[in-house]
Amino acid sequence: MDVADRAVGFLLCCISLSIFTYYTLWVIILPFVDSDHFIHKYFLPQEYAILIPVFAGVALLCFLSVFIGSVMLKSKRKKA
Structure with missing residues (x-):
């Protein structure tokens, strides 16, 4: 395994x-903290806790659908 591969893997693990x-602190811990506490300024409003994953999931499904559709069209053209 190359050093660059290990560095990229370590970076991806740290980011994830x-x-x-x-996200865990935002969704699970933050609702139990007083709303005037200073920690609230580091987090987005609670509405985004649902909107961001839903938007990301819809975008992923759209991307996968377009990718699978394009692969199916390319394979159909090759057979004809």
Whole structure:
């Protein structure tokens, strides 16, 4: 395994762990903290806790649908 591959893998793990920790604190812990506490300024409003994953899921499904459709069209053209 190359050093660059390990560095990229480590970076991806750190990013995903950071996102998971931030989202977990935002959704699970923050509702139990007083609304005038200073920690609230580091987080988006609660509405975005649902909107962002829904938007990301819809975008992923759209991308996958377009990708699968284009692959099916290319394979159909090759057979004809």
